[in-house]
Amino acid sequence: MADDKDVLRDVWFGRIPTCFTLNQDEVTEREAEPYYLLLPRVSYLTLVTDKVKKHFLKVMRAEDVEEMWFEYEGTPLKWHYPIGVLFDLHASNNVLPWSITVHFKNFPEHDLLHCPSNSVIEAHFMSSIKEADALKHKSQVVNDMQKKDHKQLWMGLQNDKFDQFWAMNRKLMEYPTEEGGFRYIPFRIYQTMSDRPFIQKLFRPTSPEGNAHTLGDLLKEMYPDALTNDGKSPHKGTRWVNTLRHSSYPTAYLSVISFGDGRK
Amino acid sequence: MGSWKSHVRAGLQQRDHKEKVPFVGVFTSLSELEDRFEIRAQILEDVQSDSFEVGEVGKNTRLLQLQLRESENLSGKLSQTVSDLTTVLHLKEAELQHWQSRVSQYRQEALSLAKGSNALKATLSELEFTVECQSKELAALRLEQKGLKEASGQACREKERLLQRWMEEKREEAERLNRFNDTQERFQHLAKRLKKHFQRRMKKERAPIAEKSPSAIHRINNVTDTHQGHSGYKHVSAAAKV
Secondary structure: OHHHHHHHHHHOOHHHHHHEEOOOOOOOOOOOEEEEEEEEEOOOOOOOOOOHHHHHHEEEEHHOOOOOEEEOOOOOOOOOOOHHHHHHOOOOOOOOOOEEEEEEEOEEEEEEEEOOOHHHHHHHHHHHHHHHHHHHHOOOHHHHHOOOHEEEEEEEHHHHHHHHHHHHHHOOOOHHHHHOOOOOEEEEEEEOOOOOEEEOOOOEEOOOOOOOOHHHHHHHHHOOEEEEOOOOOOOOOOOOOHHHHOOOOOOOOEEEEEOHHHHH | OOHHHHHHHHHHHHHHHHOOOHOOOOOOHHHHHHHHHHHHHHHHHHHOOOOOHHHEEEEEEEEHHHHHHHHHHHHHHHHHHHHHHHHHHHHHHHHHHHHHHHHHHHHHHHHHHHHHHHHHEEEEHHHHHHHHHHHHHHHHHHHHHHHHHHHHHHHHHHHHHHHHHHHHHHHHHHHHHHHHHHHHHHHHHHHHHHHHHHHHHHHHHHHHHHHHHHHHHHHHHHHHHHHHHHHHHHHHHHHHHH
16 A cells, blocks of 8 residues: 555545635625635545635624535535535536535425534544444444554545555555455445435446456446546546545545546 | 556546646635734734833834734644644554564564464475375386286187187087997997897807806897997087086
8 A cells, every 4th residue: 555655645635626605695794705625535524614614604693693504506415425425516517616505594404414513523434434344344443443543544635635544544445355355346336416425335346257247347247327526537448446435435435426427 | 456546547537637736826825815804903902002102202112012923823833734744643653563573473464374384394295295105106016007907808819819719629629528438329230130130149049059158148138238238328528528
């Protein structure tokens, strides 16, 4: 993994230029200026928008403020999806910067989960990490970790500390070939043209004959027209193991976006 | 190995070139300016509320206080950076230790594998020697087998020849016996006729001959019996042999 740090860094430091605008229906004391921010692809919206909240609260009255949520062209943005997934799902074709509308009222209960504090994001993040490790190593690695190791993973993501995060995440991405490697590949396929949240299936990294599966193998099986959500087209000949270890989100899930227009 | 990596890196760089590079400078500057503005606004507010001095001296004092607070703020930021760098340093040290332990582990593995390899090489050498010996032995045995096969073929041919000779001999013996039997039959037939003829003659000359020599008739009868008994034995023997 040490040799592959360039790839890991490129994935980690992916940024999306974003313009946050307050919804016109919000009651303000004076006109709210838009707020510009470079969002890290690998993080969560509610984790990196403290400044946005602070910026807009300056022009609002305290009694008009409820839970903050985000919307893009009428679609509420799910905070529990990584930012890169949200962008590729909803806005990858549009002109940059990505224009997100900020709301402080009328929380869409049916579409979004509440996020009252960062501990909720942490719980969701750790849950994903554990779920992915259950698929990869029967939870052996994550169970062997101590509480402080889990904390280090979370703090690494929260504070955007690549080295801190990968010092621990390296263990979760170990691929012990002598023990048969990963059991299953944790992946999720998000669909732009579907109401279903995402597709998730058990998929082994090797065929019964012992040949290494590639990303192309799965895409052929599930979706011929797909694009990974770190914003790059997958090298379909790349072995799953490499794809997962280098292109997955900090949640340890590899995310693939399926476009309805047949784009690859 | 390098193919997928270069492909992935090219894709990521292309993505960054489109999404990150054109905006990063402006966004970073904006963010820094906002931070600075916010800090200045805060500091100015504090300074204005604390200072009641007026005039040129008061203005200079406020300016100096502003600069001092800015410096303090900057110093705080630098302290934070130092703290972050120290953390990274600790992490790197831990990582270095990890990799050193891995290197040590791999070295041990390499040593044990080398030992195993040497043992396997020795075994291979021994086995090669055994194979060579056995190959030579096999070649000698094959040569011997060839000689024995030839001898066996020769013996078979000899046996066939002897069998043929024996059969020929037996055939000739049977023929001889048959000829003898025929002679014997003819002799007996002749003897019977002579006996009858002699008996007839004896009847005609009974009286004088009987008086002259009774032992002569007895002698003739004995000779005839002896011939009959001998030919009977030979006849059975020849038949059995044939």
